[in-house]
Amino acid sequence: MNDKLALPVGTTLDRFIMRKQEDFPYATGELSQLLRDIALAAKIVNREINRAGLLDVTGAYGNQNVQGEEQQKLDVIANIRFIRALRNGGEVCAIISEEEEDIIQTGNTKGKYIVAMDPLDGSSNIDVNVSIGTIFSVYRRTSETGCDGTLEDCLQNGTRQIAAGYIVYGSSTMLVYTTGHGVNGFTYEPSLGEFFLSHPNIVTPRTGKIYSCNEGSANSFPDGVKNYLNYCKEEGYSGRYIGSLVADFHRNLLKGGVYIYPATAKAPNGKLRLMYECNSLAFIVEQAGGKASTGTKRVMEIEPTELHQRCPLVIGSAEMVEKVEEFMKAEALVS
Ligand code: AHG
Numbered sequence: 001m002n003d004k005l006a007l008p009v010g011t012t013l014d015r016f017i018m019r020k021q022e023d024f025p026y027a028t029g030e031l032s033q034l035l036r037d038i039a040l041a042a043k044i045v046n047r048e049i050n051r052a053g054l055l056d057v058t059g060a061y062g063n064q065n066v067q068g069e070e071q072q073k074l075d076v077i078a079n080i081r082f083i084r085a086l087r088n089g090g091e092v093c094a095i096i097s098e099e100e101e102d103i104i105q106t107g108n109t110k111g112k113y114i115v116a117m118d119p120l121d122g123s124s125n126i127d128v129n130v131s132i133g134t135i136f137s138v139y140r141r142t143s144e145t146g147c148d149g150t151l152e153d154c155l156q157n158g159t160r161q162i163a164a165g166y167i168v169y170g171s172s173t174m175l176v177y178t179t180g181h182g183v184n185g186f187t188y189e190p191s192l193g194e195f196f197l198s199h200p201n202i203v204t205p206r207t208g209k210i211y212s213c214n215e216g217s218a219n220s221f222p223d224g225v226k227n228y229l230n231y232c233k234e235e236g237y238s239g240r241y242i243g244s245l246v247a248d249f250h251r252n253l254l255k256g257g258v259y260i261y262p263a264t265a266k267a268p269n270g271k272l273r274l275m276y277e278c279n280s281l282a283f284i285v286e287q288a289g290g291k292a293s294t295g296t297k298r299v300m301e302i303e304p305t306e307l308h309q310r311c312p313l314v315i316g317s318a319e320m321v322e323k324v325e326e327f328m329k330a331e332a333l334v335s
């Protein structure tokens with residue numbers, strides 16, 4: 001028999017979560033259950049996305065979300081699926097979602113956790129078969145259990161995350177997450193309906209040769225970023241921009257690179273949302289050895305004041321993020 005074909009069965013996400021739980025002496029299993037709930041919703045959303053062209057779920061839903069952006073049908077479907085899974089799971093008392101203006105109270109007042117999520121990231125790519133994703137962060141509530149989650153519970157800074165992750169629905173579907181002890185990636189096997197550990201202990205390269213930003217808006221980027229982009233071209237770097245943050249981030253995490261969404265004329269605080277885009281990916285990238293900055297400070301140290309607050313984002317390989325910061329600083333000194 002050809003040994004190469006006799007592949008081991010592999011480690012399922014469930015088994016991995018259970019094994020990790022045993023590593024923490026006081027773990028009660030609630031966080032493990034929460035992660036399994038997210039994985040279940042991810043499988044359901046993956047199924048809807050895969051059949052999107054066959055069902056009537058592509059295109060606009062006919063509503064705007066709180067940020068004034070047009071909601072796509074799949075944005076709404078993903079939002080419902082994740083909320084339902086977290087509500088049924090019972091571990092989460094309140095949820096922040098990109099698709100809902102206010103805090104969503106699950107009714108599980110005994111739940112110890114808060115989840116912040118972007119149920120579907122990369123909406124503009126839904127209808128054209130390009131990778132999209134889900135992003136989430138988990139916090140421990142600070143208020144006593146027995147009542148609804150509070151605004152203070154929801155507005156904790158990024159350093160207080162206890163878990164964060166994303167799902168990328170791409171050429172294969174992957175779930176990548178951290179609980180603050182490194183980053184692990186799991187690939188979905190659709191015929192078995194399971195995520196299997198495929199990328200253990202992800203470490204992002206210290207540097208890379210990919211820069212990712214929407215250069216169509218470059219005229220209104222801060223001068224420091226414009227100068228950095230010129231530097232990238234002089235160095236012969238490759239520009240790669242999918243327009244789905246999760247997919248751009250995932251590629252750069254594995255290959256090395258930097259993703260930049262700076263302040264622009266149209267979006268003076270940047271476009272991306274602190275609580276369920278920037279902080280979540282910042283926690284993951286730091287756990288993988290990379291960095292996340294606004295261009296001038298560490299993303300995870302921003303004290304949030306609003307649920308849907310935005311912030312500029314420079315994220316990826318540590319040396320590349322530092323280089324962008326250097327260019328920003330040099331420009332600040334000149335002006
Ligand atoms: P969302 O679909 O959740 O609103 O996020 C879209 C975000 C992000 O995924 C992407 O990187 C960015 O918007 C693209 O924005 P531009 O079209 O301005 O480049």
Ligand code: MN
Binds near residue numbers: 118122
């Ligand atoms: Mn998004």
Ligand code: MN
Binds near residue numbers: 075098118120122
């Ligand atoms: Mn979204």
